[in-house]
Amino acid sequence: MWSWVAHRVTGFAIFFFLLVHVLDTSLVRVAPETYNAVIGTYKNPVMGLGEAGLVAAIVFHAFNGLRIVLIDFWSKGVKYQKVLFWIVLGLFVVTMAGFLPRHLMHVFGGN
Amino acid sequence: MTTIADPKAPRAPRPGPGRRVTRGNVEMASWLFMRISGVVLVVLIFGHLFVNLVAGGGVKAIDFAFVAGKWASLGWQVWDLLMLWLAMIHGANGLRTIINDYAEKNATRLWLKVLLAASFVAVVVLGTLVIFTFDPCPAGAAAGTLPSFCPAP
Numbered sequence A: 001m002w003s004w005v006a007h008r009v010t011g012f013a014i015f016f017f018l019l020v021h022v023l024d025t026s027l028v029r030v031a032p033e034t035y036n037a038v039i040g041t042y043k044n045p046v047m048g049l050g051e052a053g054l055v056a057a058i059v060f061h062a063f064n065g066l067r068i069v070l071i072d073f074w075s076k077g078v079k080y081q082k083v084l085f086w087i088v089l090g091l092f093v094v095t096m097a098g099f100l101p102r103h104l105m106h107v108f109g110g111n
Numbered sequence B: 001m002t003t004i005a006d007p008k009a010p011r012a013p014r015p016g017p018g019r020r021v022t023r024g025n026v027e028m029a030s031w032l033f034m035r036i037s038g039v040v041l042v043v044l045i046f047g048h049l050f051v052n053l054v055a056g057g058g059v060k061a062i063d064f065a066f067v068a069g070k071w072a073s074l075g076w077q078v079w080d081l082l083m084l085w086l087a088m089i090h091g092a093n094g095l096r097t098i099i100n101d102y103a104e105k106n107a108t109r110l111w112l113k114v115l116l117a118a119s120f121v122a123v124v125v126l127g128t129l130v131i132f133t134f135d136p137c138p139a140g141a142a143a144g145t146l147p148s149f150c151p152a153p
Helices: A002-029 A032-043 A045-073 A081-108 B026-054 B064-071 B074-102 B106-133
Strands: none
Touching (some): A002 B064, A002 B106, A032 A045, A045 B026
């Protein structure tokens, strides 16, 4: 139930980011300076934390999506759906533990 | 003789035998597409996030020259084009399901879907055109914004 809610909420949020992301990337066709000015806003600390949240949403949606595929296509998927959910959460924690320090270092580390 | 009122709560008429309840195998195809595209998108988007946010200088290293450097290779053009199309269809189809679940009025559902379809077409066409018409070395660009492989102005 909660995995279903979280899958729906993260999918909804990711879709709206995707619309904005295609628009901001399209600025490469306007002028290099225009693109650089707008993508520059992605580099401030507040946006950096937003990106961490976005990646968290994507990572959960990805692993839980693979769990849904296993439940639907693997003969033992339904039987192990609860175990699979704990595996999803475990993979989520491991992936974010790999991503977050590196990303936060990029965002907050001076250079 | 008195008749008692129909005790049922008001509700939308159930689809009768004359009304189509499902549209062939469209929903089945949609269900299958979500799973197949989902698996492909995990690979495409994890690769995208790794190259753009983890490897190299991360988000702070993204600028016009970075994008131009990637799209100089056909591989990244195909990668991004496939990601754009699959993610937009997967996402728009997900939103269609959400609209069907929560928008109860027929008119609301219709207008939300019209809005969704319009956004889908606009973003997919725009994104596709950008990938195919991209010029990594546009004339008149400010100094220092172009990738190193562009000829000196």
